[in-house]
Amino acid sequence: MPIEIKRLCHTYLAGTAGEKAALKDIELNIEKGEFFGIIGHTGSGKSTLLQHMGGIMPPEAGTVIVDGYDFADKKQRIEGRKKVGLVFQYPEYQLFEETVAKDIAFGPKNMKLEQEEIDRRVRRAMELVGLDWERFAEKSPFELSGGEKRRAAIAGIIAMEPGYLILDEPMAGLDPAGRRAILDMLSGIRRETGCAVIMVSHSMDDIAAYSDRVAVMQDGSIIRTGTPAEIFGGEIDLEAMGLELPAASYLGNLLRSKGMDVPEIYTIDGMAEYLLGRRQGA
Numbered sequence: 001m002p003i004e005i006k007r008l009c010h011t012y013l014a015g016t017a018g019e020k021a022a023l024k025d026i027e028l029n030i031e032k033g034e035f036f037g038i039i040g041h042t043g044s045g046k047s048t049l050l051q052h053m054g055g056i057m058p059p060e061a062g063t064v065i066v067d068g069y070d071f072a073d074k075k076q077r078i079e080g081r082k083k084v085g086l087v088f089q090y091p092e093y094q095l096f097e098e099t100v101a102k103d104i105a106f107g108p109k110n111m112k113l114e115q116e117e118i119d120r121r122v123r124r125a126m127e128l129v130g131l132d133w134e135r136f137a138e139k140s141p142f143e144l145s146g147g148e149k150r151r152a153a154i155a156g157i158i159a160m161e162p163g164y165l166i167l168d169e170p171m172a173g174l175d176p177a178g179r180r181a182i183l184d185m186l187s188g189i190r191r192e193t194g195c196a197v198i199m200v201s202h203s204m205d206d207i208a209a210y211s212d213r214v215a216v217m218q219d220g221s222i223i224r225t226g227t228p229a230e231i232f233g234g235e236i237d238l239e240a241m242g243l244e245l246p247a248a249s250y251l252g253n254l255l256r257s258k259g260m261d262v263p264e265i266y267t268i269d270g271m272a273e274y275l276l277g278r279r280q281g282a
Contacts, residue, residue, distance in 0.1 A: 002196070003030040003053060003164065008062035010048055022048045024220040026062065030196060032163065035187070037207040037228075038200045040217030041242040046200045049217070050166050053198065055081035067163065082111075085162030085195075089172045092149035095141035100131065100152050103141050107160040125159040128189050147178055151185065158189060165189065166198045171206065179203065183210055208232055208246040208266040216241075232266045 008026040013019050022045050030036050040046050051057045052064050055077045064071040069080030088094075097103035101122055108118045126133055129151040136144070141152055150170075157165065165186070171179040183206055190197050201207055207214055207228065214231045216224045216238075224236055232238070232249055239245065245253075248271040255262045265271045 002032045002067055003028075003198075004063070004065045005029070005052075006063045008049075008052060008059055008064060010052070010057065010060055021220050023052070026222055028215060028222060028225070030164075030198060033190070033194050033196055034212045035190060035197045035210055036199070037211035037214040038198070038217060039202070039204065039207055039214060039231075039243060044217040045220040046217055047168055050086065050168050050198070050200060053164070054084050054086035054166050056086070082160070083163045085157035085160060085165045087154060087157055087165065087167040087170055089169045090150075091153035091157075091170070092141075092146070094153055094156075095149060098140065099138050100126075100141050100144070101133075101137040103152060104156045104159050107156055111160065121159040121161065122155075125155040128158055128192060129155045129185055131155065147174070147181065150174075150182065154185075158193075161193070162195060164196045164198060168200045169202065170199065171201065171203065179206060186210075204232070204238075204244050204246040205248075205268060208248070209269065228266050229264070233264055 005026050005028040008023055009021070010023040011019060011021050026045075026049060028049075038046050038049070048057070052059060052071070053066070055066075055071055058074070058077060059072050066080045067083050069076040069083070071077040071080055095103050097106060104122045104125055105118050108121050113121070122137075123133055126136065131148065131151055136148070136152070141149060144152060154170070167186070170186070171182050174182065186197050186199070187210060189195065199207075199211075211228055213225060214228055215222050216231060216236060218241055224231060232246055246266045246268075248265050248268050251271055252262045252265055263274070265274055
């Protein structure tokens with residue numbers, strides 16, 4: 001398995017009055033190239049799990065293996081981290097260079113690549129995130145719009161050509177159109193590069209629309225892993241966990257309560273297509 005996690009545990013403030021078990025015997029496998037969503041209430045352990053996948057936090061118990069690199073071993077973790085690109089909330093806050101191109105080149109330069117290869121990666125990354133080279137390369141990152149800053153920051157991660165792009169709430173603070181644009185961009189990056197996308201989000205609509213598989217976390221444990229249809233199909237009472245259902249699920253439930261025979265649909269586009277087809281066939 002490209003990412004294989006077994007019996008992973010982590011405790012904050014161990015041995016103190018504030019001790020908290022953040023991860024409890026996590027078992028998880030993530031395939032190359034898949035779009036994997038992670039959902040759960042605030043404090044369920046999502047961000048801590050991402051930091052272990054990204055090699056920021058070494059496992060104190062259990063194993064995290066990425067492309068054969070065991071993150072319990074410091075030397076292997078250093079090598080394995082090169083396979084992973086980690087994007088935190090509001091990644092634009094990490095921009096600091098004089099120009100967009102220099103900022104995106106920062107990671108590849110630290111990898112000690114030849115200048116020609118650095119230039120190729122910067123141009124490719126800008127293309128993948130939708131920033132035109134001629135227009136943006138020599139601009140100051142601080143002159144960009146909010147959405148452009150976020151794209152530039154993600155381009156800096158993409159330029160290091162990770163096999164796994166790990167994102168913690170990458171659409172935080174964006175309106176629906178902005179969220180859709182970033183998600184479409186991530187799908188395009190995945191399609192063009194073959195990298196896996198592992199994303200934490202509180203938006204069930206986004207998770208339902210873009211994920212191949214979803215893990216549900218609660219109190220430091222993964223309580224269910226499955227396809228969006230399996231996760232949002234009623235096997236788990238997500239609302240009891242403080243999580244919202246996708247908007248399409250709410251609408252479907254409402255229509256069924258009014259006597260309409262509506263199938264289980266979890267995405268807004270899918271529901272719109274179904275209702276339009278039903279109307280045309282009426």
